[in-house]
Amino acid sequence: MTKKERYKYVIEWFQQNMPNAETELHYTNPYELLVAVILSAQCTDKRVNIVTPDLFRRFPEPAILAKATFEDVEPYIRSVTFANNKTRHLIGMANMLMDTYGGEVPDTIEELVRLPGVGRKTANVIVSVVFDKPGMAVDTHVFRVSARIGLTTNARTPLQTEQQLVANIPQELLAIAHHWIILHGRYICVARKPKCNECGLRPACKYYKTDMRYVYEAQ
Numbered sequence: 008m009t010k011k012e013r014y015k016y017v018i019e020w021f022q023q024n025m026p027n028a029e030t031e032l033h034y035t036n037p038y039e040l041l042v043a044v045i046l047s048a049q050c051t052d053k054r055v056n057i058v059t060p061d062l063f064r065r066f067p068e069p070a071i072l073a074k075a076t077f078e079d080v081e082p083y084i085r086s087v088t089f090a091n092n093k094t095r096h097l098i099g100m101a102n103m104l105m106d107t108y109g110g111e112v113p114d115t116i117e118e119l120v121r122l123p124g125v126g127r128k129t130a131n132v133i134v135s136v137v138f139d140k141p142g143m144a145v146d147t148h149v150f151r152v153s154a155r156i157g158l159t160t161n162a163r164t165p166l167q168t169e170q171q172l173v174a175n176i177p178q179e180l181l182a183i184a185h186h187w188i189i190l191h192g193r194y195i196c197v198a199r200k201p202k203c204n205e206c207g208l209r210p211a212c213k214y215y216k217t218d219m220r221y222v223y224e225a226q
């Protein structure tokens with residue numbers, strides 16, 4: 008199977024089987040999504056969704072969060088991973104939104120990555136989900152799953168994965184493709200033991216062909 012054929016198969020499979028893939032984080036506006044994505048770094052969306060309703064009620068806009076102290080915010084997110092750092096990032100992010108961006112979430116990756124707690128992955132999520140611009144956020148799931156299937160070749164960094172995916176997935180599908188691959192990595196192509204016997208991508212998957220086929224055939 009050529010790379011082109013592999014991409015075609017994978018995209019068509021996802022289009023048929025996950026036509027409405029979207030983020031599992033709960034939010035109602037760009038500010039809330041930004042907060043939720045910052046909190047979700049190395050934490051589960053499920054856990055983030057537990058803490059955000061109270062957090063958003065107490066700090067409904069960046070102007071209010073910007074004036075908060077560490078002690079005001081930390082109790083709301085204590086159960087999330089790296090709560091101390093994330094508390095500082097949230098307050099710093101809100102201050103920068105107020106001081107530099109007029110209280111609005113900016114719509115470019117270059118501006119977003121200047122915000123505390125916002126890396127390239129978070130910035131890509133925001134531009135694609137909120138502003139509907141082409142972007143491919145590469146987290147641990149996207150990095151692993153893309154390599155296993157063979158959508159990427161010898162990608163050593165998230166940026167290399169992003170570049171290869173962007174070069175091969177039609178622009179208008181990039182935003183949803185991000186969710187397809189994340190959800191596939193979260194529920195089927197899981198890190199330790201991918202559930203290949205439940206996976207519809209087997210005919211196109213390099214990892215299955217090379218590593219797992221023999222395991223399953225031997226069972």
Ligand code: SF4
Nearest residue numbers: 196201203206212215
């Ligand atoms: S066949 Fe296995 S390794 Fe390949 S994408 Fe599916 S779950 Fe992942």
